[in-house]
Amino acid sequence: MHFYYNHHNLCPTDKYRHPRGPIIWERVLRLLVALMYKVEVAGKSLPVLTTLDKGRYGVIVFESLSKYANMDKWNRELLDKYCREYSVGVVGFATPGEESLVGAQLKGFPLFMHTNLRLKDAALNPASPVLRLARAGETAWGPLPGEHWTVFRANSSTYEPVAWALRQTDYGVNEERLPLATVVQDHGRLDGVQRVLFGSGLQFWLHRLLFLDALSYLSHGQLSLSLDRWILVDIDDIFVGERGTRLHEEDVSALMASQAALQRLVPGFRFNLGFSAKYYHHGTSLENRGDDALLKNRVHFNWFCHMWNHQQPHLYSNVSQLEAEMMLNKQFALEHGIPTNSCYSVSPHHSGVYPVHEPLYEAWRKVWDVKVTSTEEYPHLRPARLRRGFRHRGVMVLPRQTCGLFTHTLLLERYPGGRQRLDRSIQGGELFQTLINNPINVFMTHMSNYGNDRLALYTFESVVKFLRCWTNVRLASAPPLALAEKYFQLRPDELNPLWGNPCDDIRHKKIWAKSKSCDTLDALPKVLVIGPQKTGSTALYTFLAMHPNLVPNLPSAATYEELQFFNNNNYLKGLDWNVEISAKETEMQLLNSYGSISSSRHETEVVMCEAI
Numbered sequence: 174m175h176f177y178y179n180h181h182n183l184c185p186t187d188k189y190r191h192p193r194g195p196i197i198w199e200r201v202l203r204l205l206v207a208l209m210y211k212v213e214v215a216g217k218s219l220p221v222l223t224t225l226d227k228g229r230y231g232v233i234v235f236e237s238l239s240k241y242a243n244m245d246k247w248n249r250e251l252l253d254k255y256c257r258e259y260s261v262g263v264v265g266f267a268t269p270g271e272e273s274l275v276g277a278q279l280k281g282f283p284l285f286m287h288t289n290l291r292l293k294d295a296a297l298n299p300a301s302p303v304l305r306l307a308r309a310g311e312t313a314w315g316p317l318p319g320e321h322w323t324v325f326r327a328n329s330s331t332y333e334p335v336a337w338a339l340r341q342t343d344y345g346v347n348e349e350r351l352p353l354a355t356v357v358q359d360h361g362r363l364d365g366v367q368r369v370l371f372g373s374g375l376q377f378w379l380h381r382l383l384f385l386d387a388l389s390y391l392s393h394g395q396l397s398l399s400l401d402r403w404i405l406v407d408i409d410d411i412f413v414g415e416r417g418t419r420l421h422e423e424d425v426s427a428l429m430a431s432q433a434a435l436q437r438l439v440p441g442f443r444f445n446l447g448f449s450a451k452y453y454h455h456g457t458s459l460e461n462r463g464d465d466a467l468l469k470n471r472v473h474f475n476w477f478c479h480m481w482n483h484q485q486p487h488l489y490s491n492v493s494q495l496e497a498e499m500m501l502n503k504q505f506a507l508e509h510g511i512p513t514n515s516c517y518s519v520s521p522h523h524s525g526v527y528p529v530h531e532p533l534y535e536a537w538r539k540v541w542d543v544k545v546t547s548t549e550e551y552p553h554l555r556p557a558r559l560r561r562g563f564r565h566r567g568v569m570v571l572p573r574q575t576c577g578l579f580t581h582t583l584l585l586e587r588y589p590g591g592r593q594r595l596d597r598s599i600q601g602g603e604l605f606q607t608l609i610n611n612p613i614n615v616f617m618t619h620m621s622n623y624g625n626d627r628l629a630l631y632t633f634e635s636v637v638k639f640l641r642c643w644t645n646v647r648l649a650s651a652p653p654l655a656l657a658e659k660y661f662q663l664r665p666d667e668l669n670p671l672w673g674n675p676c677d678d679i680r681h682k683k684i685w686a687k688s689k690s691c692d693t694l695d696a697l698p699k700v701l702v703i704g705p706q707k708t709g710s711t712a713l714y715t716f717l718a719m720h721p722n723l724v725p726n727l728p729s730a731a732t733y734e735e736l737q738f739f740n741n742n743n744y745l746k747g748l749d750w751n752v753e754i755s756a757k758e759t760e761m762q763l764l765n766s767y768g769s770i771s772s773s774r775h776e777t778e779v780v781m782c783e784a785i
Contacts, residue, residue: 197236197266197374203558204381208610210388210396219248228259231392238265238370242280253366262367262391264384266374269321276326283328284357284370290324292317292338292355295379301335303358303369303390306398306609307382308645313601316341317355323372324353331362335369335383356383358390367391378601382609382644402646403613403656404439406633407547407573409519410580410620411448412455412464413483418583418621419456420463428623429473431630438637442650445475447519449483450505463624468509475652477517478502478541485524486533487686495536503540516544517653519573524684526570527551527563528675529747534566545657547573547615552673554680558610562660563670565747569657574607576616576632583625595628599636601643608640613660615653669741672748693752698726 205212213220213230222229233252235241241263244252255261273289293316299309317338325332337352344350359368369387371380389397420428428444435442446467454461467474480486481501489495506513518541520526525533526548537543546568551561560572577598582588588595598604608614622629640646651659661668675681676691702717704710718725726736737743738751 197268200375201234201236201384203556204375204384204610206559208385208398219252222251222255223259228255228261230261231396232388233261233263235263235265236268238267238279239270241265242282253364256367257365260393262369262387264369264371264387264391266371267323268374269319269323282359283363284332284359285326285328286323286372287326287353288321288323290322290353291320291341292322292324292353293341295336295338295355295377296352297336297379297383298334301333301358303335303383303386305386305389306400306644306646307379307386308643311642313379317373318376319373321373322355324355325357325370325372326354327357329363331360333358333360336379356380378605379643381606385609399612400645400647401612402608402640402648403659404442404608404648404650405445405613405615405653405656406442406618406629407445407447407477407519407615408618408620408623408629409447409479409521410483411446411467411479412452412620413449413479414452414456414580414619414621416456416460418624419460420467420620420624421459422462422466424624424627425463425466425470427627427630429470431627431634432473434634435637438641439648439650443473443475445477445517445653447477447479448502448506448511449479449481449521450502451482453505468511471509471511475515476506476511477515477519477653478506478513479519480521481505483521485522485684486520486536487524487530487684489532490686490688492532492535492539495532496540499536499540513541515653516542518543518546520546520548522684523548523550523573525686527670528673528681528685529565529749530686531566531747531749534568537568538566543568545569545571545653547571547617547653549573549575549617550680550684552671553678557607562657562664562667564661564668565670565745569661571613571615571653571657571660572611573615573617574611576604576607576618576629578618578622578628578632580619580621582628583621585626585628585631588628595632596635599632600639604632604636605639608636609644609646612663613656615656669745672744697752 202212202214220229233256256263267286267288270288275287276285277288278285293314295313295317296311297304297307297309301309322338324338325334334352334354335356335358336354338355339350339352355372357370359366359370361367367390369383369391371384373380375381375384385398432442432444453464456464478499479502481498484498486495489498503513505511518537520533524530526546527550537546544567548570549557549560549572551563551570551572552559554560557574560574562569562571564570577595585592585595616633618629637648640648673681674694675685675689676694682691700717700723702710702714704713714725717723736751736754738754743750
């Protein structure tokens with residue numbers, strides 16, 4: 174599997190599973206895939222390193238530092254020569270072993286290792302040139318994850334510590350608390366090859382930052398993430414919620430105070446409020462005053478439309494019904510001075526966005542002039558790191574992220590896993606990594622997260638402070654339309670969608686139009702004949718059509734034989750168009766699409782079948 178980024182590759186080699194831990198490369202690969210780097214996995218033998226006298230790899234990653242050091246002489250000399258000639262660096266990870274080593278020399282290097290240690294209190298070397306994303310100056314107090322750390326001691330000035338930690342074991346009264354190097358940089362002064370060596374895998378969050386910095390440093394900036402991070406926090410379900418879970422006046426005041434604090438750290442930051450007006454003043458008297466406080470301070474927030482009654486759009490069978498519901502919400506907005514020009518909307522439960530419900534897109538365009546939305550569901554909810562964007566009917570769909578808060582997470586004492594789990598997510602865990610790995614982040618929260626214990630305020634203020642403490646990222650915010658334009662400038666390859674089968678994802682089936690079923694997909698072809706012109710595909714199509722169990726597509730007067738679903742014009746009409754056009758005739762159907770092949774993204778995805 175290949176993931177492309179800046180036209181550079183990384184070549185990991187070797188795999189090793191310790192009985193007490195996962196394969197290191199699993200974590201490495203997940204991170205690289207999320208960042209869309211191009212990755213090529215090699216086995217025991219070196220891959221081809223050059224093509225037409227050009228180096229193929231920007232960095233070489235070894236999961237096992239020991240196996241790297243013990244390569245056979247021929248391959249090692251070949252690899253070192255490649256690294257010197259093309260200025261390519263090496264990343265290596267020390268893997269845990271059953272036997273504990275004390276002062277063992279790494280073969281061929283003036284570097285000594287002490288293994289299977291328990292460590293605590295990590296810090297970074299502020300003088301290290303490797304640091305770019307990671308910021309030195311603080312200490313990550315407490316035990317480091319795992320009991321099998323390796324630390325390095327060098328006997329040459331070519332090595333410089335990047336990160337340190339202390340032993341967990343007690344020190345003697347007169348014993349000096351010397352920091353132990355957990356990550357070291359080899360400047361290449363002995364053999365001309367630069368390296369960054371890790372004393373453990375990526376289970377420690379700080380190592381993930383350092384790994385990204387190592388890629389950037391060793392590739393001379395060609396494998397670098399931008400330091401800019403854009404953040405938008407949506408508050409769904411404004412005015413929606415059961416009595417006892419809604420906002421009071423003091424919650425609105427706290428919301429404004431938190432926004433002011435975040436604006437000092439994140440230029441342009443504003444909470445983005447999504448409202449369903451039918452439920453205005455449906456709370457207790459105190460909660461109704463909270464509704465009024467939101468409207469009184471409406472100019473301080475950004476606003477977007479939900480559905481009037483918070484109903485899922487895929488349950489509406491026609492455009493007129495959706496338009497009528499949306500007009501009720503818009504009329505409320507006009508009567509109460511809520512801005513209606515954000516060009517952004519979010520569908521309740523992301524219904525109708527993907528899988529696409531065409532009436533939703535049409536109604537959005539007519540009533541609200543929607544140009545941007547967001548969803549968790551494309552291409553699938555999980556894994557979250559693989560969420561992507563696309564554009565349909567002129568609407569840019571951004572990937573939406575979660576922050577660990579949901580409609581039912583109201584009180585800290587009832588948070589699943591307790592405060593410790595939430596803090597782990599903030600302090601280097603899932604929420605922190607989401608912000609590090611994505612240049613543009615649209616977060617979903619709910620009104621209930623801002624009342625009660627106000628968990629959302631705590632979460633976002635804390636993660637922003639933690640980011641500023643440990644990283645050099647530049648945080649900023651902007652309205653949804655501006656963020657969507659930035660997103661697709663960064664990732665233009667995501668503009669065209671890749672339609673999937675809704676029946677393959679149970680969540681997609683639940684938010685698919687009730688007028689549709691998996692049976693309707695029987696109309697789609699079961700065999701595709703694909704090939705460029707003059708390659709005999711017409712003959713193959715004709716011969717296959719003679720089989721009694723195969724039925725060809727109906728000839729198209731406009732396009733000769735083929736339907737041409739995979740050209741841009743037809744493909745962008747969506748899967749529904751193909752279902753409607755395709756003839757449902759017998760047990761198996763044959764579609765000859767060879768005439769539609771071009772260089773667009775869709776044909777590239779299908780052309781893997783051209784060996785037919």
